[in-house]
Amino acid sequence: MSEATVSAAAEADEKLGDFTQRVQAIRESLHQVVVGQDDSIDQLLVCALTGSHALLVGVPGLAKTLMVKALASAFGWKFSRIQFTPDLMPSDVTGYELLGRGEENQGPTMVFRPGPVFSNLVLADEINRAAPKTQSALLEAMAEQQVSVGGQTYPLESPFLVVATQNPIEQEGTYPLPEAQLDRFMMEIRFGYPTPEQEEEIVLKTTSGPMVMPAAALNRDEFLELRDLVLAVPVPKNVASYAVRLCGGSRPEDDRAQAMVRDYVSWGAGPRGSQNLVLAAKACALLDGRTAPTEEDVRRVAGPILRHRIILNHRAIGDSVTALQIIEGLLKDVG
Structure with a gap:
């Protein structure tokens, strides 16, 4: 085996060890807040590490929203939550143009005000409660990481991840997600009920004081390095x-x-x-x-x-x- 081959193998092992260590730190950060749900946490991490979007399905109270907020905190990402309701408009998601002041010596002009989609992690809470035209406002962002408003295209900062939630029980007043939008989500992650021991731990943890989000374990560049490493795997x-x-x-x-x-x-x-x-x-x-x-x-x-x-x-x-x-x-x- 040549010296170059040995060096490359050693470098690969070092990168793999660093990857495992960093991801384990993220796992531990999430478990500081979320009790149980090991499979759901791993699946959400897989989506994040591949730059993909996730759909979380489970009854209320199973820590879907809490897990997403904890993930954003652990990664140190800019986070926004959009509560999808029947009266939500597409501009409430993407942003809008309004008349404002131009630059010096210029008259009034149309100025773009970015919406909550301009974040690193966007939580689309109860996405199926909004009308299809509002649901579709996320399609361009999810597919191309950009938003088009008023004939202008605005890029979204990387990393960009959409995590949507759905309640599988209550269907009154909801709209089914179109197949084209469902296909944009890498995974449909199902949340199950906790075990009695886990539920007891949840009760004790959540009734003893305010919940503290985990500290950021990675910065933006470090996360992008991990994502690039996943994409580079043969x-x-x-x-x-x-x-x-x-x-x-x-x-x-x-x-x-x-x-x-x-x-x-x-x-x-x-x-x-x-x-x-x-x-x-x-x-x-x-x-x-x-x-x-x-x-x-x-x-x-x-x-x-x-x-x-x-x-x-x-x-x-x-x-x-x-x-x-x-x-x-x-x-x-x-x-």
Whole structure:
């Protein structure tokens, strides 16, 4: 083995060790505030470390908003929360132009006032309560990291992450998210109830005084270095091929689809699903201290990445078939 090869391997090991140490510090910061929810925290970290957006689904009181605020605090990011309501307008999200003073020796001119979307982490709270035209105000920002207002385009600062929340119980007065917008979220992260021991710890922690957010464990440049490291991880061809086969098998018109998919699925996951499976697998590998993802990493993230991308038909609803059951069938059948 040449000296250059040994040096490169040592450098890779050093970067991997630094990555693991920094992410562990973030995990510990979040657990200072959030009790339990280990899987949800890891999935949210995967979204953040890949520059992707997340949709949090759970009943009220499970620390969805608290986790997002703690994440922004731990990363030292500029944070904004938008409470989505039926009367919320697109300009309330993106910003607006109004008549103001121009520069010296100039008359009145239109001045842009940035909206809350101009942050590093945007919490779209109860996103399905706003009308579709307001929901769509986030699309350009999520897809292209920019906002267009009054014929002008304004870039958003990197990093930029949208985390939206939904209540799965109460559907009165809500609007379903369009498939195009659902596809922009890397993961649909489900929050479950805490164990009795965890709930007791939550009660004691939240009734003893004000909640203190964690201190910033990273600065902006340090986070961007971690994100770039995830993106630079090489992907074996078999891992990319497996992700493509999983998504292809979820499409009922595809030759690779199994009988259950043809019977119960209207639309399957598109290419963005394959991309996100590979991105998340890379992040999972680094989080586990490995320098390359495996097919098992893809399997681990298949549920949260694919369940909101598989659109079931009326027959599935009648037979009580869920998207997760379709995914479990895919993982069993796709080799």
